[in-house]
Amino acid sequence: MDKREKIMQAATQSFSMFGFKGTTVDHIAKIAGVGKGTIYTYFENKEVILQEIIQALIREMKENAENAIRIDRTAFENLHEVLYSVLLYRKEHVLMIKLSQEVKEFGTEVAKQVLVQIEKELLSYIQVFIEKAIVNKKFKECNPEITAFVIYKMYVSLVVELNDIRHGMLTNEEVFELFKLYLMEGLVMAR
Template identity: 40%
Template sequence: MVKNKRNQILEAASRSFSLFGYKGTTIDQVAKMADVGKGTVYTAFENKEDLFHAVLQRVIDELKAVFAEAIKEDQDGFENITSALDELHTFKEKHQLVAKLADEVRVLGSESANKALQQVEYAMIDLVKQLLIKAERNGKIHCPNPQATAFLLYKSYLSLVTEFEENYAPLEKEELIDIFKLHFMHGIAKDEA
């Protein structure tokens, strides 16, 4: 099959999943939106689940690009981690498909949507973990368990920018960086002694 047709189907599927969620999307809808026959969709993708995973992989690839853009060589490790977490959160909040999946989980308890959101979250945590590993390799931090540390940083950041802001005044980005430096980074900072 021509790669262009596959991309056309993926674009249509992304729009459909963003508009109707996982449960509300059908192969018929995707075919109609892509202006191809239903058989063409099944030639490119085994089933709706396979199509959904391909769309989700595109989202994760986009997420990785956003993360890479947030990392600046002239920033210190703490600012890079906070900037990256900020970009990941913004991406998650603004990406239509991710927002629709979150709604579907909240309203319908959709297992497929929940698994998809977990995949996106695991990708986010893994990106933070890779940043921690790189910082440790460069001698900037001491981090014996980058997986647990990445999880803690990500979840803490998310809580500060969502739950905290529901009850208190929102924090400025500089305040977030200061909080992370004070409470997290000094604990993993490399001893200078």
């Protein structure tokens, strides 16, 4: 492993343990086993390091989403699996958890910006998924940007936020049934 990669791994570890605010370049250097000056050879500052880590995390989330898609499922089922896998990843990833806690506790601006950046990337991915489904006549005509936003927010509520209220996570199947009820079938009884 080269020094740059060592620094990235050490920074991920430090940000995951101490958050952005609590991480210093000295922490990163110590964990990586390199001098502080070596870090500045590769990175301008800790913000740049975090940004590279987040870009890698976004690529990994998108890769997980792509891996969740199967040709033997409907577009609706695939959208569910994509969302569920991405939000589960987001919910269980130590760095994401730490950054979310830091925003709640301290309102750290850099952490806030990073979380917004990740959300925008996810919304863009979902929007493109919806656009393709519309073109392929799998979904009705709709505004893909707004639809992506509504679906994403609903999923965050079901997979992440509801867990805080209920003290127990919904299963993938339960989330799918609710997703199907609210978005595919609707609540109104047929007459």
